Amino acid sequence: MKKKFIIINTIIVVIALLLMFALGVTVTKSEHIDRTKVQIVEITRIYKDNYTSAENIVKKSNENIRVTVIDSAGNVIADSDEKDLSKFDNHIDREEIVAAREDKPKVVSRDSDTVGVTMLYYAEKISDSDSPYGYVFLRVAIPVASVNSYIAKSIPLSLTIVFFAAVLSFVAYVIMAGELFKPLEKVKQSLEGLERGEFKRIEVKTSDADADELLSGINDVADKLEESIKQNEEEKKKLDYILNNVSDAIVVCDEGATVRAINSAAKKIFGVQSAEGKTIEAVTGSREFCAVVKRCVTEKKDGFAEVEIDSRYFLCTVKNTESGLTIAVLSDVTDSKTSEKTRLEFFANASHELKTPLTAIKGFNELIGMNAKGEIKEYSEKIEKETQRMLSLINDMLNLNKLENSSVNAENLTPVSVGDAMEEAASELSVLAKSKNVTINVSGDAKLKIEKEHLYELVKNLIENAVRYNVEGGSVDASVKRENGKTIVSVSDTGIGIDAENRSRIFERFYRVDKSRSRATGGTGLGLAIVKHVCELYGARIDLSSRLGVGTVITVTFD
Template sequence: MRNRIFRSMLLLAVVTILIGSLLSGAVTHAALTERVHAEVRSEAKILSLLLPEGGTQTLFEQASQANPATRLTLIDTDGTVLFDSMADPATMENHADRLEVRLAMQVGTGEESRNSGTRGEKTYYYALRLENGQILRMAAASDGIWEIFLRQAGWLLAAMIPVLLFAAWLANRQTRAIVAPLLTLDLDRPMNNDVYDELSPLLVRMERQRTEIARQIDALDKQQQEFAAITGQMQEGLAVLDAKLQVLSLNRSAAALFGVDADTVRGRSFLTLSRDGSLSQVLSRAVSAGESGSAELSLGGRCYQLIATPVRPGAGGIGGVVLLSLDITEQKQAEQLRREFTANVSHELKTPLTSISGYAEMIESGIVRQEDLVPFAARIHSEASRMIQLVEDLLALSRLDEQAVLPDSRPVGLLAVSKRVADRLSELARTQKVTISVEGTDQTVQGDPALLEELVANLCENAIKYNRPGGSVTVSLSCEDRRPCLRVSDTGVGIAKEHQSRVFERFYRVDKSRSKETGGTGLGLSIVKHIAQLHRATLSLTSEDGQGTTVQVLFPAQE
């Protein structure tokens, strides 16, 4: 803008100077011309007064010598040239048709400006009628304005150069003075500026726009903060991408999922965060075809489902993609457990049913001898009992899964419960050649008596069945940091370390052949875990392969 103003002012100065020079020249030319004309008229009148006193020829010659620039002509009454100071009268044509001559003959004086046929330049002619009727004509060259300018062009240019330089300096200075207030405008506070009145409407509009923009920015900041606060508390990962799959926003969960900082990855391609092929295809389809889709991704030992949804702003095309990540690890584990549970139940039921069906088919076909009927019936009864026990354990687990609180919660003495279980299992212990004992002081816990007795019974039954002949099972009661503690220890075969983390899973058996021999269902310790969880107790296991096992149940402190 500064250059534009400078050029405009300089051009204006140059045009002004040129126009001024032309007007000044025209006025000067007019004044000079009028002066020349006046001098010619004056000389002609003076000469006409002197003619009677001297000879005509001599007077004309003296006048021509005194003013060589003036041309004198004496014309007779018929137009014949009698004398001319610059040409031979004999060679000159009749002047009766000259305008100034005709006017002089008629009214006494006449004048005209025209190009001279003799001198070839513009000439002013003045004719005066004498007393004898002859015409005295005087002529002087009268240059045009352009001839004057051309003759003075060098001087004019020499004079205009410093004038133009001064005009350029002045235009530059004025330009700076005009632009300076504009460069110092306080755009943050437009109404505080004291500048040209012509800018007032602009400044008022700028102030309105500034206020509106500030209001909109505040509203956007508030919305962004609300959005960040909401998405920041989400457990699910949320990523907002543009149409080029560049990251616009990542919430805290998504940043933690991909192991990046949300601020540093903004503007980067999302495909640099994850190069999973299925996820790339889902995102590409969302952008190109506008199709929603999902992909599964395993990161850090967990499984995630990523759902891509295209965003269509208004009636336009696809403006971006919203990517939601859901942690489905527990769901996958639950599905795996369900499949394993279904397979285990099917296997556990199929084995005794196959045995029962086989024995019954042999009895039905009559191929069993009479003396073998009783053993076959005993085996059928054993397998049926095993099935009944399995169904009862499954029903117990199902009831425990459905319970959120204890159905019959009251103070229960663990010493009495442990002694009842020991008495009930004493016959099984003798059969297995194992001793069972209860020691320690009585501990009272808040709980369900039936469930607590089942917990102790399952722990003791496992300790008896997986013990050695001549071994022992000890139920110990104590208080640790005001927390009742129940321990069941045995001197049995022990559990290898690689199996210890899974012994509380349903149908998990360390030694499947031994479990089949002992008639276990593989659900006992799983029932123990569920009962302990209902009582908010902590369950732990300590074992060495071949050196026995200790299971500890630590109940919460009692008020």
């Protein structure tokens, strides 16, 4: 930058000097020509005052002045430089002759036909008794070359002055640049040191008060910057410590799905030493994890999924930030998933083992009840009721177990009629409804992509729950409709209602608002839990509204 400053300023000075020189030459030449014009007029008038005859006057001319006498007809009758007058053309139409004839003499510049150089001409009319018209024209010419020679003589001196002025300017700029750029060199060295983590304050001691003030300001800014860098480094160390001691794996990606940060837990899971700067596919071979992260990066949305990496299961939570970064957190759920699987397997096996003897007991009891009388008949009916309740409970438990282990692929689902499922459930529950004198009304229809068995379990448990907790002579209204691109299933009853305290818990397993009443109605306590699991499986939303003594409305909305 220093060299550029010196070179550019020296060039500017040289150009300025050359322009001044050219302008000076032009002005000097113009002034010299003006003086020559005045001189030629004065010389002509001197010759005019000393005129006696054409031959005598031309003899008085000197080396740089040419004198010509022209008669009134325009013919040259005498010339100081040329003795052969036949070489001259008629001059009557020459500009200086025309001006003199009109008594308006003027200086004219043009190339000479005889000499071949540019000349200044001036002519005046003089009385001459020997001329036919009583006058002749006396013309004086001075070559412009004499003017140019004067200018040429001054050029070497002027160029010498320009040269020495340029050299002095160069030296001055070198000295000035050294002083001017010395503070900047200090600033540069300070910034380079700061970049290496070695900050040194700039010495504020120059011959320029403004430069000292600037350096002081830079020192203040550098102090704050150094403090900020130290704080950032401390914060980064703390963050790295926290990240590397968190049990969950954390991966941060940019908008191109390139890893920008990764903690020790994630490196251990993926089996890599370093990952920063690599694409997510280069870090892990888990297609599930890569697909979840890339989808969230592309769609700028948060995500949640369960993924398997090297035979272990992780809950993957993906969060998009306003800065354009995507943060993925992997929580190892292998142990809990294995424990849950074991529990569910035990649950299913135990349910099956219980169902077999209960079915046998139910069958034998029916045989006994066919011929029983009196107390035996009464006991047989109680056994029938309890075994049926136990079988219903086991069936619900098996259904719930199947739902918890189910997964659905939306692409493989075919549309199912919700209205038909409601009609089928109402038909199956007609005996229960008749025993409680409850009317079931079904209305509307819509197609929904869902497993037929899951849809049936959903509507059957909603309607059954509405019937069991209804009042004598009450009604149940089951309806379905399409609205704003959504399928809305609604079941309302005129039953006992649910108070606000218990509404948030009725979808829990075996939860009963009134345990004595629930036992009397024959419910298992799993119906609404099954409804909840079906909704979670398909991403549906459940809404409940209820008033004590008025009834309850449960609405399920499918996107």
